[in-house]
Amino acid sequence: MRAGRVHSVIAAGLEDPRLLARWRHEPELLRGCGVDPAALDLEALWKFAGLSAKVKHNGLRADLPLTFRLMNVAGLEIEVFASYAAARADDGRRYAETPAARAADLSDFLKDWLDFGRREHAMLWDVLRYEMALARLRRAAAAEAETETQGPRSAVAPNGKSVPGVRGEVILHEMRCDPRAVAETLWEKTPRLGDVPLGAHYFCFWRRGAGTEVHILQLDELGFYLLSLADGRRTAARISRALGGGARPAKGFLAALGELAEFGILTFDAS
Amino acid sequence: MKYLNDSNGATAVGLAYGPSAVEFIDQNPGWLDYVEMPFEQLRHTPHVAAIQETIPVILHCASMSVAGFVPPSEETIDAVKREAERTRTPWIGEHLAFVSADGLSEGGAEGPTSLTYTVCPQMSEETVERVAENLNGLRQRFGAPLILENAPQYFEVPGSTMPMTDFVCAVASRCDVGLLLDLTHFLITTLNTGADAFEEVARLPLERVVEVHISGLNFQSGVAWDDHATPAPPEVFELLGRVLERARPRAVTLEYNWSPAFPQAILKSHLERVRAAAGRA
Numbered sequence: 001m002r003a004g005r006v007h008s009v010i011a012a013g014l015e016d017p018r019l020l021a022r023w024r025h026e027p028e029l030l031r032g033c034g035v036d037p038a039a040l041d042l043e044a045l046w047k048f049a050g051l052s053a054k055v056k057h058n059g060l061r062a063d064l065p066l067t068f069r070l071m072n073v074a075g076l077e078i079e080v081f082a083s084y085a086a087a088r089a090d091d092g093r094r095y096a097e098t099p100a101a102r103a104a105d106l107s108d109f110l111k112d113w114l115d116f117g118r119r120e121h122a123m124l125w126d127v128l129r130y131e132m133a134l135a136r137l138r139r140a141a142a143a144e145a146e147t148e149t150q151g152p153r154s155a156v157a158p159n160g161k162s163v164p165g166v167r168g169e170v171i172l173h174e175m176r177c178d179p180r181a182v183a184e185t186l187w188e189k190t191p192r193l194g195d196v197p198l199g200a201h202y203f204c205f206w207r208r209g210a211g212t213e214v215h216i217l218q219l220d221e222l223g224f225y226l227l228s229l230a231d232g233r234r235t236a237a238r239i240s241r242a243l244g245g246g247a248r249p250a251k252g253f254l255a256a257l258g259e260l261a262e263f264g265i266l267t268f269d270a271s
Numbered sequence: 272m273k274y275l276n277d278s279n280g281a282t283a284v285g286l287a288y289g290p291s292a293v294e295f296i297d298q299n300p301g302w303l304d305y306v307e308m309p310f311e312q313l314r315h316t317p318h319v320a321a322i323q324e325t326i327p328v329i330l331h332c333a334s335m336s337v338a339g340f341v342p343p344s345e346e347t348i349d350a351v352k353r354e355a356e357r358t359r360t361p362w363i364g365e366h367l368a369f370v371s372a373d374g375l376s377e378g379g380a381e382g383p384t385s386l387t388y389t390v391c392p393q394m395s396e397e398t399v400e401r402v403a404e405n406l407n408g409l410r411q412r413f414g415a416p417l418i419l420e421n422a423p424q425y426f427e428v429p430g431s432t433m434p435m436t437d438f439v440c441a442v443a444s445r446c447d448v449g450l451l452l453d454l455t456h457f458l459i460t461t462l463n464t465g466a467d468a469f470e471e472v473a474r475l476p477l478e479r480v481v482e483v484h485i486s487g488l489n490f491q492s493g494v495a496w497d498d499h500a501t502p503a504p505p506e507v508f509e510l511l512g513r514v515l516e517r518a519r520p521r522a523v524t525l526e527y528n529w530s531p532a533f534p535q536a537i538l539k540s541h542l543e544r545v546r547a548a549a550g551r552a
């Protein structure tokens with residue numbers, strides 16, 4: 001087999017992993033390219049395409065250090081990036097220019113590709129969203145002028161006619177693990193991912209306004225869904241009904257609204 | 272501008288350029304002898320050249336496809352030459368690999384395929400001859416010598432007629448060229464091909480080793496992979512010890528340049544380990 005032809009086949013397969021799938025189904029096509037099908041390990045080449053794709057995403061490591069560390073510890077990097085490279089080739093899409101856009105594309109892919117029944121996959125999804133939320137809010141904060149004023153907290157106790165709205169920007173994620181607990185084990189000498197407890201976790205990533213720090217709040221279920229519905233248009237009564245409560249919001253519901261307002265994350269307008 | 276002066280015969284110790292290296296240099300002035308800079312980085316982000324006001328630079332390259340059949344463009348060669356002259360690099364490290372190849376159609380009608388990652392070539396007499404031809408042409412273009420870095424082998428390359436060690440030996444002998452021995456690539460190759468790294472390293476022409484590379488590796492999906500985001504395993508340092516028993520490379524470079532969060536404490540301890548091994552403690 002001529003070296004130049006062998007190099008051509010390898011380079012073409014790495015550049016367009018769709019060819020690897022085609023050669024797998026029709027090995028004789030390889031012979032037509034001057035390469036003995038029995039001599040080329042297509043599976044290994046597919047994995048190597050994963051390494052190449054992974055290296056192209058090194059620029060994401062600044063925002064996603066835990067995500068990469070978790071993929072490494074769980075032995076997922078090659079599998080993830082080989083599958084991702086193949087998927088991008090199938091779609092005929094090049095990798096995005098900026099790290100933020102690349103992270104968003106990778107996240108879109110993983111959402112469909114991950115098997116959430118597998119512990120490491122579920123943890124990876126949570127850690128990725130955790131780091132992306134922080135990165136997005138921090139970037140937004142850095143991009144804006146330091147013009148934010150603290151503003152008065154809502155002193156008025158909410159009632160059914162109050163219209164709760166978020167002060168600043170929030171990102172809400174329901175997760176199966178606490179990424180902070182994952183982080184602790186990831187930086188140990190021998191990370192034990194199996195020891196990280198799984199369960200329902202409700203996270204709110206909140207930036208009060210321009211140029212301010214990002215808060216990570218762990219909420220209860222009521223607070224989480226309350227915030228997800230507080231859009232500055234719906235009244236407390238409507239939100240209460242949307243959450244299965246009565247037309248007249250219960251005391252506990254209003255108390256939860258009041259607590260969020262006390263913390264500074266919600267403000268109230270009258271309807 | 273700073274330039275590497277290794278006339279005292281001691282092995283210089285440096286880091287591959289990256290965010291962690293920049294942080295280390297800032298926090299530990301005078302600790303490193305040089306930073307190894309990828310030509311491709313200088314080409315695409317020329318402002319990084321400013322680091323040479325602080326520390327000498329050795330040029331490393333992945334664009335010349337020395338073991339390939341598609342030559343680099345004149346523009347690329349001219350750009351490498353300019354950077355080599357500007358940095359006054361003592362040598363230019365290049366991969367014994369290919370980074371571009373002819374297209375698949377007969378006659379390559381669709382143009383060559385250019386990759387962004389170097390690939391282990393077919394290891395055969397044909398490739399050895401091709402490397403010799405390529406080097407003959409390139410050497411005339413540069414004032415600094417080219418040295419060649421062994422590639423990591425992740426899979427059997429069809430048509431190969433010799434293992435990596437024999438291929439490196441054949442190229443070194445045929446081309447009379449210095450070597451950049453990447454010990455992690457070497458260990459990865461032996462792990463993936465079932466060879467004994469310590470027996471194989473003893474077969475290399477170590478007297479030709481000008482520079483050594485050290486980085487991490489990991490096992491995933493049944494294969495050992497290069498990984499510049501993790502620390503080198505103990506076996507790599509054992510291999511370094513074997514090399515230093517027989518040879519005195521002019522430089523040892525730690526390549527921990529994939530992660531901006533590479534722990535500075537590990538960087539320092541590995542640099543200390545290399546300095547001690549090279550008699551620089």
